[in-house]
Amino acid sequence: MSKETNHIKAQERVAKEIPPKAEKNQEKKQKGFVPCLLIGISVIFFLIMLVFPLVEVIYRSLKDGFAAYKNAITASNTLSALQVTLIATLIAVAVNTLFGLCAAWLLTKFEFRGKQVLSTLIDIPFSISPVIAGLAYIMTFGRMGWATPLVEWLNDIFGTNISFVFSVPGVVLATIFVTFPFVSRELVPVMQAQGSAEEEAAAMMGAKGLTIFKRVTFPHIRWALLYGMILCCARAFGEFGAVYAVSKARGKTFTLPLEIDALYMAGSADSITQAFAVSSLLVLLAIIILVLKQVVEYRGKREQ
Amino acid sequence: MSRKRKKGKRVIPGFGLTMGITVTLLSLLILIPLASVLAYSFRMSGTEFLELITRPNVVQAFMTSIGCAFVAAVVNCVFGLILAWVLVRYEFPGKRLMDGMIELPFALPTAVAGITLSRMYSDQGILGRLLSHMGIQASYSKVGLTIALVFIGIPFVVRALQPVLEKLPHTYEEASEMLGASRSYTFRRVILPELTPALLTGFGLALARGIGEYGSVIYISGNSEKEGTQVVSYIIMQKLNSGSVDYEGAAAIALVLLLISFLLLLFINIVQITAGRRTKQ
Numbered sequence: 102m103s104k105e106t107n108h109i110k111a112q113e114r115v116a117k118e119i120p121p122k123a124e125k126n127q128e129k130k131q132k133g134f135v136p137c138l139l140i141g142i143s144v145i146f147f148l149i150m151l152v153f154p155l156v157e158v159i160y161r162s163l164k165d166g167f168a169a170y171k172n173a174i175t176a177s178n179t180l181s182a183l184q185v186t187l188i189a190t191l192i193a194v195a196v197n198t199l200f201g202l203c204a205a206w207l208l209t210k211f212e213f214r215g216k217q218v219l220s221t222l223i224d225i226p227f228s229i230s231p232v233i234a235g236l237a238y239i240m241t242f243g244r245m246g247w248a249t250p251l252v253e254w255l256n257d258i259f260g261t262n263i264s265f266v267f268s269v270p271g272v273v274l275a276t277i278f279v280t281f282p283f284v285s286r287e288l289v290p291v292m293q294a295q296g297s298a299e300e301e302a303a304a305m306m307g308a309k310g311l312t313i314f315k316r317v318t319f320p321h322i323r324w325a326l327l328y329g330m331i332l333c334c335a336r337a338f339g340e341f342g343a344v345y346a347v348s349k350a351r352g353k354t355f356t357l358p359l360e361i362d363a364l365y366m367a368g369s370a371d372s373i374t375q376a377f378a379v380s381s382l383l384v385l386l387a388i389i390i391l392v393l394k395q396v397v398e399y400r401g402k403r404e405q
Numbered sequence: 406m407s408r409k410r411k412k413g414k415r416v417i418p419g420f421g422l423t424m425g426i427t428v429t430l431l432s433l434l435i436l437i438p439l440a441s442v443l444a445y446s447f448r449m450s451g452t453e454f455l456e457l458i459t460r461p462n463v464v465q466a467f468m469t470s471i472g473c474a475f476v477a478a479v480v481n482c483v484f485g486l487i488l489a490w491v492l493v494r495y496e497f498p499g500k501r502l503m504d505g506m507i508e509l510p511f512a513l514p515t516a517v518a519g520i521t522l523s524r525m526y527s528d529q530g531i532l533g534r535l536l537s538h539m540g541i542q543a544s545y546s547k548v549g550l551t552i553a554l555v556f557i558g559i560p561f562v563v564r565a566l567q568p569v570l571e572k573l574p575h576t577y578e579e580a581s582e583m584l585g586a587s588r589s590y591t592f593r594r595v596i597l598p599e600l601t602p603a604l605l606t607g608f609g610l611a612l613a614r615g616i617g618e619y620g621s622v623i624y625i626s627g628n629s630e631k632e633g634t635q636v637v638s639y640i641i642m643q644k645l646n647s648g649s650v651d652y653e654g655a656a657a658i659a660l661v662l663l664l665i666s667f668l669l670l671l672f673i674n675i676v677q678i679t680a681g682r683r684t685k686q
Contacts, residue, residue, distance in 0.1 A: 135588070136495050143491040143503070146484050150556055151509050153532070154521045161524065200430045207423040211415060219427070221670070225435055228610075228666045230617025232638040233659045237438035239645060240445050245652060247441065277434055301416045310418035332511070339514025341620035342638060346645055358516040358620065365520045365624070373520075380517040387512040394512075395505045 158384050161377035169371075173378035178352045182360035183382075185269060189276040189344075189356060190337040196277050197333050198326070201284025205322075206314075208285075209292040210300060220289075226281045234278040235346020242266045266347045269354055275343040280333045287329030288322055295321050324401030331397060335390040339383060357383055442663070445656040457657040462630050463640060467661070470637040473547055474615030477554035478562075478608050484555075485562025485607060486600070492563070493570040508560045515557070515620025522553050523624035545627030547634055553621045558611030565607030566600060573599055602680030609673040613666055637662055 163170055173179065208220055226234065241248045242265035256262055265271050295318075303313045319326075341358040348354040351363055357379060364376035446454065457463070491497075492504050510518065526533040526543035536543045543549045573596070581591040619638035626634040637658060644655040 136491075139487055139491050140495055140497055142484075143488050144499075146488065147503055147506070149532070150559065151506050153525065154513075154518065154556075155509070157521050157525050157531070158517065161521075196430070200427065203423040203426040203430075206419055207427050210417045211420050213420075213424075219431075221674075222431060222436065223427075224670070225439070228613045228617075228670045230619065230638050230641075230659075230662055230666070232617070232619050232641050233442065233662060234438075236641060236645065236655055236659050237442050240441040240652065240656065241438045247444075248437075274434070278438070281435060297417060304416045304418060310422075313417070314419075335512045339512070339517070341514060341516045342642075345619075346642065358514045361514075361516050361520065373524075376520060380514075380520065383514045383517050387509065387514070387517075390512045391505055391508060394508070395501075 155384060158377055158380050161374060162381040164377075165371070165374050169374065170378045170381075173375035174382060176375070178355070178360055178363075179357075179379055181352050182355045182357045182379075185272060185354060186338050186356040186358075188269065189273045190334055192273045193276040193280050193337040194330055194333050197280055197284050198330055200281070201286075201288055201329055202326070204285040205288035205292050206318075208289055209295075210297045223282050223285060226279055227286075231275075231279050231340065231342035232346060234343040235275055238271060238274055238278070238347055239266055242271070267349050267354065271347040272344050272354055272356060275347050276337050276340055279340050279343050280336045283333040283336065284326065284329035287325045287332065291322050291325040292318070324397055324404065328394065328397050328401065331390060331394050335387065338386060439663075442656050442659050445652065446660040449653055449657065453653075454657050457654050458661055462635065463637075463654075463658060465630075465633050466635045466637045466640045469547065469550070469633055469635065470616050471665075473551045473636075474554055474558075474612050474618070477551050477558055477615050478611040480551070480555050481558045481562045481611050482604055482608050485559060485566060486604065488559075489563045489566035489570055493567060507563050510557050510560055515618070518556060519553065519621040519624040522556060522621065523549070526552060526625065544625050545629070545634070546632065547626075549625040549627075550622050550634060550636070553625045554611075554615040554618060557618055557621050558615055561610040561614065562604070562607035565603045565610065569600060569603040602676050602683075605676045606673055609669050609676070613669040613673075616665060616669075617662060 162173075204223055208216060240246055242252060243249065246266075248265075252263070252265060263270055265274055299317050300313050303317050308316070338356075339358060340356070341362070344356055345359060345362070348356070348359060351360070355363065361376045361379050361383075364372045364379065367373075449457070488503075488507065492500065492507075523544050524530050526536065526549050528534065528537050528542075528544070530544070533543050536548075541548060543552060577595050577599070578591050581595045582588075586594070617638060618636070619642065622636055623639055626636060626639075628635050628639055641655045641658050641662075643649065644651040644658075
């Protein structure tokens with residue numbers, strides 16, 4: 102519907118006389134050979150690459166019956182992994198939302214030297230291998246890491262015993278790393294398009310920073326913010342490479358993807374079915390994420 | 406830095422606060438850890454470094470990662486273009502479902518995708534059986550590795566193309582056809598040039614993701630040194646695992662991988678800046 106109106110608008114801009122006829126033409130053309138072929142190719146590609154895998158997961162997870170499925174997803178290792186996954190995802194989303202809001206505010210409301218560099222640096226985690234993220238934390242906080250004495254010293258002072266690798270905090274850090282730019286990347290274009298005139302006016306009238314954000318900026322960006330948080334969440338619960346590097350204790354610091362790996366690698370037919378059973382949980386989560394995303398995208402577009 | 410400009414220019418509050426939080430978090434979480442990798446690899450001498458990254462298995466892993474990611478990105482450009490075109494231009498039942506599901510590879514954990522694809526394309530899997538009749542071994546070979554990377558990369562290309570296609574008015578094609586151009590000529594000379602920047606961006610993103618990919622490929626590739634199906638991330642991970650810990654080797658390979666990522670990022674930025682300039686003209 103909206104595409105059609107867009108299309109009409111575009112045509113009106115260029116040539117006002119033709120639209121109705123041209124549109125009819127377009128609709129007729131759709132029934133031709135080429136569109137059918139292209140739609141056919143798309144549907145086949147879509148089915149083989151995207152739908153088949155989902156069916157495969159569900160089929161394999163239920164192969165040994167529902168009781169086996171239930172046992173697999175309520176095993177103590179799975180539950181512990183679920184807990185770690187939830188903790189890591191929640192903290193990652195919270196930290197990256199805070200960061201995303203600050204970074205987007207900084208990058209869109211002010212002019213300063215080095216802005217472009219800062220914006221590029223924020224995008225680093227997007228383009229590097231997650232394995233490198235894990236490696237980076239091991240080299241900073243690991244046995245040979247230069248920050249290890251510092252962490253030990255702090256632990257001595259506070260009487261704590263926190264370690265940033267091979268522990269839950271390490272898993273959380275690795276998760277934050279890979280999802281770092283997700284929120285800011287969604288917010289920056291929206292806030293840029295909005296401009297800062299409204300905020301300036303509010304500031305001139307004496308509004309405080311937090312009030313400006315809450316009353317002026319937030320209503321414009323809420324859908325983009327939610328969208329970024331959803332993306333961040335999706336990546337966080339599914340992260341494998343980075344977390345794999347810094348998590349070694351099954352049943353303690355494993356996340357769901359790591360638990361799946363352990364079950365699958367055990368190699369017996371039973372454990373492979375269990376791996377798929379646990380996978381089906383994540384498939385469900387992925388589908389929920391996709392639906393939420395569609396909804397948020399749709400609402401956001403409608404409000405614009 | 407902030408003194409330079411007139412203070413009055415910054416009416417909106419929060420510069421110091423947001424700058425502080427942004428820079429602190431960025432440094433603590435991203436830059437300092439990455440700097441440790443750099444520091445670690447710079448501790449080696451040049452010859453040591455070269456020796457580590459020119460070992461046969463490392464060179465082969467780089468060839469495999471880059472080669473397969475390249476092929477997968479090309480495949481994705483072809484199918485991504487078709488999918489984006491179909492999703493933007495045509496109406497058919499199930500279109501919205503297809504549009505929503507394109508991003509499944511983003512949302513589905515890579516480990517799940519990895520084990521599923523590996524089973525599907527093995528000799529006993531539904532698609533693997535079909536392919537093995539045709540004499541193609543998919544799982545545990547470079548073919549399977551490339552299939553996994555196609556799966557991972559497809560949303561990058563489709564999502565890069567869609568907005569551009571939506572903005573491309575039909576009038577261009579109509580004008581071209583009215584002037585007597587054939588359909589393929591119109592596509593090659595009128596539509597494709599408009600799409601090239603987006604296509605290149607999608608290609609670059611898919612390639613970057615593919616080269617560093619770990620979770621989705623390690624199950625399907627088989628990780629055999631003899632058959633050259635080890636990827637770079639696998640080699641790094643192997644060096645981190647207890648038993649054969651080799652931090653220096655890992656850091657050296659990671660450095661090369663980082664360099665490749667930066668080059669690709671640079672390439673994408675240049676493509677986008679040039680494209681932005683062209684549309685402004």
